[in-house]
Amino acid sequence: MTEKSNFSRRRFLTNAAAIGAVGVIGANALVSCAEKKKTVELNLPPLLDQAPDGAPLKAGLIGCGGRGSGAALDFLNAGPNLTIHALGDVFQDRIDDCRNKLKNQANNEVADENIFVGFDAFEKVIDSGVDVVILATPPHFRPEHFAAAVQARKHVFMEKPVAVDPVGIRSVMATAKKAESLGLKIVGGTQRRHQRDYIEVYKQIANGAIGDIVSANCYWNQSKLWHRNPNADWTEMEFMIRDWVNWLWLSGDHIVEQHIHNIDVINWFSGKHPTKAVGFGSRQRRVTGDQYDNFSIDFTYDDGMHTHSMCRQINGCANNVSEFVMGSNGSSNCQNKIWDANGAELFAYAYPTEESGVREISPYVQEHIDLVTCIRENIPVNEAEQIAITNMCAIMGRVSAYTGKEVTFDEMMNSDMKLGPDTYIMGEVGIVDNATVPVPGEAAE
Structure with missing residues (x-):
């Protein structure tokens, strides 16, 4: 195994015991192997019903389909002084639908100059003056978009999955390390780690209940x-x-x-x-x-x-x-x-x-409450590596x-598997006519 892709079990267990790659908000507990049956201390921050107030945070949404629109509304519901500032997608109709939802359901209007269409829309959203980037395109595009957002020093919420192939996974892991070094806050869409019933059961089991x-x-x-x-x-x-x-x-x-x-x-x-x-x-x-x-x-x-x-x-x-x-x-x-x-x-x-x-908070909203809380309180959180694993x-x-x-x-x-075309054009790319369904015993990696 090359040094680049070496991710040993010992290193993973160390990270998992310390709450994933860097730490996962209220969704994980800080438990060392030696202390596993002692009292669990929740890692930061507490499970708040709303993120604390603070300086305005502007988010850009990349991928305006159903999940992207939902994530944008969840971000707006996470606390005060939050806005969706820019929208990007390859389809204008997707943007129009999302834009209307934001206006009608959250009174959030996105200016015409912050609407971007095309395969390069992600770059324009990132460069539009946002603080946070929400990544919700089909997952094939996630590694490239995540790398660009971190390169521009933006905090990120990214939907799962984060890649479709090993090359993409290694890219996300490398970007996760860069984000950590820059102090950026990264939360992923594995919402069960932000779901209060799962968290409470996890705490009991981490303390040796079974x-x-x-x-x-x-x-x-x-x-x-x-x-x-x-x-x-x-x-x-x-x-x-x-x-x-x-x-x-x-x-x-x-x-x-x-x-x-x-x-x-x-x-x-x-x-x-x-x-x-x-x-x-x-x-x-x-x-x-x-x-x-x-x-x-x-x-x-x-x-x-x-x-x-x-x-x-x-x-x-x-x-x-x-x-x-x-x-x-x-x-x-x-x-x-x-x-x-x-x-x-x-x-x-x-x-x-x-x-x-007591309010019941949707885990889809809790993810964004946790992200905003970590940004405003400068609490380390980086879920990218754990979700990539x-x-x-x-x-x-x-x-x-x-x-x-x-x-x-x-x-x-160590696999060099990389799926999809090398370049993206809204035209004929020769995939549909050549598509085959894998047959066990015959399909190559």
């Missing part, structure tokens, strides 16, 4: 997501970007784009990541793109622990979006319950009620399913 975690399961099984049919008025590139969740080079496949949440919970709770994967999957009913619609992965860790990971996007099947960890002395669903070895309930999260007078685990599972081979984390860290 002993050592010995196995785990995680699932994201749901009905079909969505697709777009080709349109005669669209170029090949426009069709793929509008249909992006169905194309490998744009989304990473749904094990990477969606199931990353559940895999990340197991990494977070266990304080480690799998070192190899053997899996399978198939394409049963997906109607566009080149991806699978189901995966089943056996993740193995260097201490012998196993996690079964399952995800599916097919109508008419049993649905399940959850995580489960088995410990030497008990078990937990990670979200709100802990049981002892005999199945008796040890802990149940107390959700807010009207009588309690989980992202790489999902890629490892995808490659194993596609090829039918056992794939290791080290192999992925």
Whole structure:
């Protein structure tokens, strides 16, 4: 393994025990290996219902689709003196929809001079005088956009996943280190780490409530997501970007784009990541793109622990979006319950009620509360490396399913796999007609 891509288990465990790469706000606990069963101290800051007031912060949104528009509104709801200053996307209609939502739902108007369209729109948003950049394009573009934002010394909120291939993951890891050296605040879209019920259960388990975690399961099984049919008025590139969740080079496949949440919970709770994967999957009913619609992965860790990971996007099947960890002395669903070895309930999260007078804060808003709090209070936070590690685990599972081979984390860290075209034009790029669905036992890495 080269020095550039060397990310040892010892280094990961050290970082995980110290809350991810740099520290993850209220969503993680500062627990050393030696102190794991002692009192957990929450890392900064507390879980605030609203970010503290301070100097105005202007954010630029790159990627104005549904998730980008939602993230922009979540940012505006995080506290006072926050504005969306600039919008960028490759499609004018996406910008128009987002712009209207911001105006109608949050009374936030974006000036004409701060509207940018095209593949270079990200550069113009970053240079428009913003303090914070929100990255919400299809994930293929995330590494380049993240690098540009950090180069310009902007704080960043970036949606998951952060890349679709190993080359992109290594880029994000390198940019994360640069952001750390510059004191920039980076928060990612793995919102369960900012979700109060998960946090409280994590604290209990970190304090030894179920002993050592010995196995785990995680699932994201749901009905079909969505697709777009080709349109005669669209170029090949426009069709793929509008249909992006169905194309490998744009989304990473749904094990990477969606199931990353559940895999990340197991990494977070266990304080480690799998070192190899053997899996399978198939394409049963997906109607566009080149991806699978189901995966089943056996993740193995260097201490012998196993996690079964399952995800599916097919109508008419049993649905399940959850995580489960088995410990030497008990078990937990990670979200709100802990049981002892005999199945008796040890802990149940107390959700807010009207009588309690406690507000329930959406984890999607909490992410931005935490980011703004860290910016205004100058609290270190950099989630980029930890989310990149989980992202790489999902890629490892995808490659194993596609090829039918056992794939290791080290192999992925050293892989030269890079998906997508080298240049971006809103025209014909020769991908759709040449797209193939991977066949295990035949597909090359």
